[in-house]
Amino acid sequence: MDSFRSKIVPVSTILALIVVVWYVGAVAMNAPFQRELDQRGKVNPTTTEFIAETLSQKKPTLPAPHQVAANFFKNTFQVKVTSARSLVYNSWVTLSSTMLGFAFGTALGILIAVGIVHVTTLDRSLMPWIIASQTIPILAIAPMVIVVLASIGITGLIPKALISTYLSFFPVTVGMVKGLRSPETMHLDLMHTYNASRWQTFWKLRVPASVPYLFASMKVAVAASLVGAIVGELPTGAVAGIGAKLLAGAYYSQTIDIWSALVAGSVVAALLVALVGIAGRIVERAMGGRPA
Structure with missing residues (x-):
């Protein structure tokens, strides 16, 4: 059990850090385009709303982890294996x-x-x-x-x-x-x-x-x-x-x-x-x- 923990804990910690850095990078890289969209639409979102929008763009510069995970799950398990999208x-x-x-x-x-x-x-x-x-x-x-x-x-x-x-x-x-x-x-x-x-x-x-x-x-x-x-x-x-x-x-x-x-x-x-x-x-x- 101790051996299992000694392997899982370091890997999980590094993975969590990667995900956090990934989210921060996604917000930073998608923010300029989101600001441009908000200016065109004359929208003044709050900080929370702005961050949420940068993490939900359809064609982001850097996709957020949850967007990649959802796409991966969909194209792996929810489409036919013979499909070109699979x-x-x-x-x-x-x-x-x-x-x-x-x-x-x-x-x-x-x-x-x-x-x-x-x-x-x-x-x-x-x-x-x-x-x-x-x-x-x-x-x-x-x-x-x-x-x-x-x-x-x-x-x-x-x-x-x-x-x-x-x-x-x-x-x-x-x-x-x-x-x-x-x-x-x-x-x-x-x-x-x-x-x-x-x-x-x-x-x-x-x-x-x-x-x-x-x-x-x-x-x-x-x-x-x-x-x-x-x-x-x-x-x-x-x-x-x-x-x-x-x-x-x-x-x-x-x-x-x-x-x-x-x-x-x-x-x-x-x-x-x-x-x-x-x-x-x-x-x-x-x-x-x-x-x-």
């Missing part, structure tokens, strides 16, 4: 490309890490290029990927998945390299004493030692993969997905819809990270690790 449907569209890109990125990251650890030439030549690749903004790469693949007839899910792959393979590569190199020299010498082959050392020592590093990096990778899928939807003119919701909200100045879509993306990211964490604990226990 956040469940749009999240699923984005999730499909996220998971495909995450699978590609994880597989690619593991393969590159294995090569880097076992081939010195790859370590010296490939690793610097991998690091340099992450300095290029994804917003610059995404349109190029979309256009090039469209020119050879590849559209739809694959281009978005490849953008997700680009963002997700890097943390997996770095984490897996760190994990494969984590066994101590004493353990490696012990394997040599047992006359273990290179692959026996790899499977029986390096891989088990890398599992915690792998799943820690996969948590970062799956969140990055979601970002890549959303960014990949922006230059394609997608009609569905979280990115499409963001575009539609920007076109029609529906700021509440934009923030609601951002909340939906955050919820999806949190669920994906939690699932990866659960999978990591299951794998560690299956390999004989102690439960945390």
